[in-house]
Amino acid sequence: MTSRILANPPAPGTAEWAKIVTASKAPALLGVSRFTSQYAAWHQLAGLIDVDMMDPDRAAWGHIAEASLADWWLHKRPGWQLNVARRGTKEIAYTNDDLPFPNLATIDRRALNRKMGMNNPDRFHIVECKTAMSLDDWGRPGEENAVPADYFTQVLYQMGVSGIHQASIVVLGPFSEPEIHEIEWREDLFAALVDQLAEIYVSTKTGNPPALDDSVSTYETVRGLHPDIDPEAEVQLDHAQAVAWLDAIVGADEAVRAAQLAKTEIADLMGNAKYARVGTTKIADRRSRSGKTPYVQFNKKADLAV
Incomplete structure (x- = not known):
């Protein structure tokens, strides 16, 4: 697959960014996100509602936490180096020209092990950093299905888009030191994920949204689709x-x-x-x-x- 780095990726929240299948949107579009419903993500991708931006303080804390969590990963992985900042950020944005929809995968950090040689595809490693108020949804490192489905999907998407097939999630819970979870590359799962996302992307063009569901995210989306009140209108209910x-x-x-x-x-x-x-x-x-x-x-x- 043809993966390349984007020097100037669209900024989150912009109209251009909203219509791209990003790694952070993929779990919700596939219906496995704990935070955003498939219905909400579909309408954002279709450009029918505005994208909710993260609270500035929460976003700032996330970037600050990323630095310490990435350093923890490096502390546990002698022989590796983390990428330096470019254009004011240490995040790296990839796109894959072979996928049948506009795509973007921004990784928190990219690690490099020079001892593996320049031609070894394993010389790069994705380091994704997370904080969690609770680890109830997580298993212990090394256990089967230890990583929540939405984060696993996000990182698998990052691996497929970037072409970097080694990845770790570093998560800081409410207690003790961070945990490091290794993510196994699954080409079969990525292919299935791409097929589903391609169908979903096409559906945003043909106007076939997912069904309503019981999430707050979907309710807020429906509210956003109808921001006005017609004082003369009424509907009759069954x-x-x-x-x-x-x-x-x-x-x-x-x-x-x-x-x-x-x-x-x-x-x-x-x-x-x-x-x-x-x-x-x-x-x-x-x-x-x-x-x-x-x-x-x-x-x-x-x-x-x-």
């Missing part, structure tokens, strides 16, 4: 559908109250105990942040099936 929608809204309110009661009751029952279990299965535990009053955290993954 009676059965209206009943179902009302039941869902009322049921959500009741569920919130039931969940609060459950927390209160189990907190009262636990007293000063750290854990609440059924046999050996942890149902909840009490936690404290910065020495403040403890709170109850339910274990949503608990399986009490007999």
